[in-house]
Amino acid sequence: MSTCAPGPPPAASQRHPAVAVTVDVLLLTVRNGRLCILLVQRANPPFEGCWALPGGFVEVDEDLEDAAYRELAEETGLQDLPASMYLEQLKTYGAPDRDPRMRVVSVAYVAMAPDLPVPRPGSDARIARFWAVNDLEGPDGLRLAFDHRLIVADGVERARSKLEYTTLGAAFLEEPFTLTELRRIYEEVWGVRLDPSNFRRKVLSIPGFVTPLGEQATASTSGRPPELYRRGEARILWPPLKRPSGDEPPSPGEED
Amino acid sequence: MSTCAPGPPPAASQRHPAVAVTVDVLLLTVRNGRLCILLVQRANPPFEGCWALPGGFVEVDEDLEDAAYRELAEETGLQDLPASMYLEQLKTYGAPDRDPRMRVVSVAYVAMAPDLPVPRPGSDARIARFWAVNDLEGPDGLRLAFDHRLIVADGVERARSKLEYTTLGAAFLEEPFTLTELRRIYEEVWGVRLDPSNFRRKVLSIPGFVTPLGEQATASTSGRPPELYRRGEARILWPPLKRPSGDEPPSPGEED
DNA sequence: GCAAAAGTGTTGACTGTACACCCATGT
DNA sequence: ACATGGGTGTACAGTCAACACTTTTGC
Numbered sequence: 001m002s003t004c005a006p007g008p009p010p011a012a013s014q015r016h017p018a019v020a021v022t023v024d025v026l027l028l029t030v031r032n033g034r035l036c037i038l039l040v041q042r043a044n045p046p047f048e049g050c051w052a053l054p055g056g057f058v059e060v061d062e063d064l065e066d067a068a069y070r071e072l073a074e075e076t077g078l079q080d081l082p083a084s085m086y087l088e089q090l091k092t093y094g095a096p097d098r099d100p101r102m103r104v105v106s107v108a109y110v111a112m113a114p115d116l117p118v119p120r121p122g123s124d125a126r127i128a129r130f131w132a133v134n135d136l137e138g139p140d141g142l143r144l145a146f147d148h149r150l151i152v153a154d155g156v157e158r159a160r161s162k163l164e165y166t167t168l169g170a171a172f173l174e175e176p177f178t179l180t181e182l183r184r185i186y187e188e189v190w191g192v193r194l195d196p197s198n199f200r201r202k203v204l205s206i207p208g209f210v211t212p213l214g215e216q217a218t219a220s221t222s223g224r225p226p227e228l229y230r231r232g233e234a235r236i237l238w239p240p241l242k243r244p245s246g247d248e249p250p251s252p253g254e255e256d
Numbered sequence: 257m258s259t260c261a262p263g264p265p266p267a268a269s270q271r272h273p274a275v276a277v278t279v280d281v282l283l284l285t286v287r288n289g290r291l292c293i294l295l296v297q298r299a300n301p302p303f304e305g306c307w308a309l310p311g312g313f314v315e316v317d318e319d320l321e322d323a324a325y326r327e328l329a330e331e332t333g334l335q336d337l338p339a340s341m342y343l344e345q346l347k348t349y350g351a352p353d354r355d356p357r358m359r360v361v362s363v364a365y366v367a368m369a370p371d372l373p374v375p376r377p378g379s380d381a382r383i384a385r386f387w388a389v390n391d392l393e394g395p396d397g398l399r400l401a402f403d404h405r406l407i408v409a410d411g412v413e414r415a416r417s418k419l420e421y422t423t424l425g426a427a428f429l430e431e432p433f434t435l436t437e438l439r440r441i442y443e444e445v446w447g448v449r450l451d452p453s454n455f456r457r458k459v460l461s462i463p464g465f466v467t468p469l470g471e472q473a474t475a476s477t478s479g480r481p482p483e484l485y486r487r488g489e490a491r492i493l494w495p496p497l498k499r500p501s502g503d504e505p506p507s508p509g510e511e512d
Numbered sequence: 513g514c515a516a517a518a519g520t521g522t523t524g525a526c527t528g529t530a531c532a533c534c535c536a537t538g539t
Numbered sequence: 540a541c542a543t544g545g546g547t548g549t550a551c552a553g554t555c556a557a558c559a560c561t562t563t564t565g566c
Contacts, residue, residue, distance in 0.1 A: 047262055
């Protein structure tokens with residue numbers, strides 16, 4: 001019976017097909033009440049001048065997730081990523097013809113973060129900016145390089161789904177925040193209207209979703225000043241917050 | 257404004273780090289009432305003699321999913337995979353040290369299928385057999401090559417989660433089947449007991465989950481002969497079939 | 513006072529669970 | 540007859556959506 005050990009170090013690497021591995025990052029944020037994603041304009045062929053997800057080759061000794069963080073920082077000039085940022089693996093895209101240069105398998109990541117400063121061009125001088133997801137969807141939407149439109153669709157769906165059964169909606173907000181601000185995140189990401197009172201009850205009924213600060217916002221507009229909250233320790237939402245609209249099933253999501 | 261076209265064909269491929277891409281397949285089935293996975297015994301270093309998931313290098317012009325099907329067939333001698341088999345991408349594993357030979361990024365797939373014939377050794381003479389998932393879990397479980405133990409854990413959790421909100425439980429059964437057989441799949445995969453009457457009501461209340469044949473099984477054991485069903489067209493289960501046990505949250509799943 | 517936004521209370525529909533009960537068959 | 544597993548009925552508890560209502564602010 002084997003003890004299941006790696007055995008002696010190999011003498012030489014065996015042959016394998018020439019396939020490149022990249023990471024692509026879909027950074028989602030809510031700016032001015034709109035769900036937005038970060039895109040960079042490509043400076044080189046192929047798809048020169050096209051908008052694309054930030055991404056690039058994985059280094060030989062680099063973990064995939066580290067590569068995602070690195071590319072995000074390099075290509076967008078966003079050096080200080082917010083501590084509350086969330087990043088998870090989305091899916092791997094490997095159609096043989098997705099890159100005209102060669103066979104490229106891309107591991108896509110989704111990130112969610114509060115509104116960020118307007119990104120400076122990255123180290124390789126590409127322009128980076130946020131685009132509203134609305135401007136990409138539909139047949140007349142902005143065209144993206146490679147299969148990035150598909151990745152965006154999958155990633156946005158993943159985010160919509162994650163909001164149902166995790167507390168990640170709060171990752172889109174700077175602390176402190178109000179329950180109305182949190183509700184507007186849900187409404188924008190899902191594209192629906194939610195009953196304020198029922199939303200409030202639901203959020204507060206989940207222990208650790210949000211923590212009350214016991215303070216009120218200084219009234220900026222007419223109406224009663226809202227109470228302020230920060231993110232709690234809970235990560236899972238149980239029972240889930242379901243998106244309305246008939247009683248259709250949630251879209252299938254690819255994921256952890 | 258760019259029209260977002262790939263542009264002229266590239267002159268030469270640019271340099272990229274030497275990273276190999278493989279697929280690994282976690283085939284789940286229920287044999288003799290036990291949730292089992294298919295493993296192959298490695299014939300070559302590293303981890304010679306260890307049990308591992310079937311898998312191998314992706315060919316240069318091969319789609320990832322095609323590679324998963326090919327490896328499954330090649331390494332297990334299972335040439336005629338059942339039509340009802342389900343296969344989906346699980347997650348990509350790319351820790352820099354997961355393979356001692358070189359940098360290997362592996363795209364893992366999960367498959368679910370009815371009980372299959374005992375696999376013949378694959379084309380490269382490796383032994384293939386099914387192992388009960390129970391025999392792998394826990395600190396005294398079978399040790400697997402590479403990080404395959406982690407992949408198995410993630411994949412089993414994915415399957416448990418999929419049973420909650422999809423009709424995939426029926427993918428484990430040969431048609432026709434009875435509702436009790438379907439219930440036993442759920443009970444085994446989740447490791448719980450379910451109330452037969454409530455399970456029945458739930459399954460039948462989902463349009464298209466199962467289709468009654470209008471026949472009864474020829475009584476093989478004592479008791480009333482059950483009615484027979486085949487899989488329906490529905491893929492999504494709404495509302496979901498929740499696993500019991502307190503009201504704990506479902507484990508987070510990585511997936512579509 | 514009035515408008516506006518935050519927050520509370522109440523009700524009815526629906527879902528899931530537990531469990532008592534009936535049905536059809538082998539022995 | 541009776542044990543065994545299939546299948547039906549029912550009643551209680553929890554959750555959610557709808558919406559009326561109260562509170563606290565700016566103007």
